[in-house]
Amino acid sequence: MSEHPIFEICVEPIELYKLLKIADMVGVAGEAKTMISEGKVLVNNEVVVQKRKKVRQGDIIEHNGRTIKIAFNPSKKSAEFVKTVVSASKNAKKKKRAKSKARVTSSETTNKPSAER
Numbered sequence: 331m332s333e334h335p336i337f338e339i340c341v342e343p344i345e346l347y348k349l350l351k352i353a354d355m356v357g358v359a360g361e362a363k364t365m366i367s368e369g370k371v372l373v374n375n376e377v378v379v380q381k382r383k384k385v386r387q388g389d390i391i392e393h394n395g396r397t398i399k400i401a402f403n404p405s406k407k408s409a410e411f412v413k414t415v416v417s418a419s420k421n422a423k424k425k426k427r428a429k430s431k432a433r434v435t436s437s438e439t440t441n442k443p444s445a446e447r
Contacts, residue, residue, distance in 0.1 A: 334390060338403040343384035346373065346391075349400070355393045365393060 337353050344352075350362035350371070362381075369377045372392040373385065385391065387402035 334397045334399040336401045337391075337398040338401045339385075339387075340402075340404050342402045343386045345381070346371065346378065346383040346385050347381045349385050349391065350393060353391070353398055355391070355396055355398075370394070 337349075339349065339352075347359055347362040347366060350356045350365070351359045356362040356365060365371055366381045366383075367379055369379055370393060371378055372390075373383060374390055375392075385400055387400055389400045391398050391400065
């Protein structure tokens, strides 16, 4: 038997910051990203600063004195898990759209003054 508590995921791989949120090792995803970037999270006994590090079955995650081992169970989909993964994906898409709109707007404003000359 494993020496660490097992945490089952239904999607593999999963990004580290999402896993910390789903496993209740942090309160919100923003906190998870901060902890990771500050080097306070270990994956397989190595400090990780990559927020979107892909975590898979067998990986051991350590944060704030708590350690879990990842197991893959595709049949276990909790509402919280699905909500967290879906909302994170939607937020990423919104940010990409906002950035592309900002680029279009800024390029239009720079072109207008030169056309008036």
